[in-house]
Amino acid sequence: MNDLLNDLSKHTCGCTLGGAESQDHGPGLEMLPIYRPSIKDEPCCGPPAGPPSNPFERPGYTLCGFVEGFVHTPAGPVPKIKTRLERSDRLGTLSVRLGYGRSNYKVAPGLYAVGQPDHDSPVLVTANYKLSFDHLRASLTEVNAWLLILDTRGINVWCAAGKGSFGTDELVQRVKQTQLDRVVRHRRLILPQLGATGVAGGRVKKECGFEVVWGPIRASDLSAFLSSGLKADGAMRRITFSLTERLVLVPVEITLLRKYLWRTLAAIAVISGIGPSIFSFGAAWQRGLLAVEATLTGIFAGCVLVPALLPWVPGRSFAIKGMLAGGFAGGALAAGLWGTPLLTRWSALALVLLTMALSSFLAMNFTGSTPFTSPSGVEKEMRRYMPVQALAALAAALIWVTSAFIGV
């Protein structure tokens, strides 16, 4: 754990720099070389000393771990970034993928350099979500380029373009602020194709003189795109939603449900405790556990089964896909628990209904994360199936309570 904390702190304060000492000056003031008396690293008391401060460090600034030096340009020093991801980057990726710290995982917007760019090198534009930034630089190992990072408030290109923060105005302002026209001789910006939802290429040209070229959707196609003279083939222009692309979304979908945890448990306990003796804490616990299992099964069906098996679960509507997956998983649960004295025929029916309603709703929610569902379609299926889901949940609750009274 200590190791992990250490690593995370390095990620923000960046003491991991090495080997760049003789290369360049840091930003701002030219500082005089520092005289380092040769002292022993080990102090006589207390914990061992940390590494010596990096020559690029300046009072009042922190140096990012992914910066390996600075490139001098007519518009001032530009940070040169590493194309190799480090352990701290990977840990950061892992934690946002699991749904932690997602809302503040960003890098400073502005201009960065990769490799040894000069005034003819291409300018690649992306969002300041650190995951997008890492993804991009990791795919540029053989490339010399400038990266123009827009302030999208730490949101990825696709979502930011939809909301307009990866937009024409921000791009134009950022080009002017970084004085890009003094850094490069050409007048071309390469944007990820998915940014087209927010950026009007024609307006960019009019307002800052730079022409927008639409690059491939995936960063992994960039070096092929650059070396083929900025030509994207059909496959580079088509969005995909592969099994891996779907599965990485699953943890976040589930962790977002955390906020409903206590409310759900309370509701389950209340409904499960009602019975012939008005309210029984024993029943609230024992029957409640069954209902919790059904709830978890519904979440599993809607948030894991449907995304994983998306192309194979029948139905176009996500609500239908969710209902089917929920029915299947709920049926499997009831079959597995069959013979438990508490699980009567009617209560089993209630549990399966609950699983179906929940799974259907959660699957419908997943449309927000897919790159092929039209808002008109989502609205249509919501109008049609939300009443069905609500009725199923209500029926599940009624049958569940009734079965406690009739005991079958």
Next chain:
Amino acid sequence: MKTLRYLDNVVTLTLDASKCVGCAICTEVCPHGVLAMDHRKAQIVDRDGCMECGACAKNCPTEAITVTPGVGCASYIIQTWIKGKEKASCGGSGCC
């Protein structure tokens, strides 16, 4: 995306061929191959493949394309029903 298809006959995409100047930008930005060029005019070739992202309309120089772009996200749509289009927000509610 041929394996993953959403609902048919729902999208708001329209193309006015008389306004089209044949620049082909729309075919370049569309991530679903909905549009294609035919005799220097854009054409809708896979209407139901459209996800209403609005990239084509945003980048068409002559406004030949219209589409109601939006966020295809259930919690956002619920908010638009409750609070109206202006106040609804996506933030923190789970989409994207």
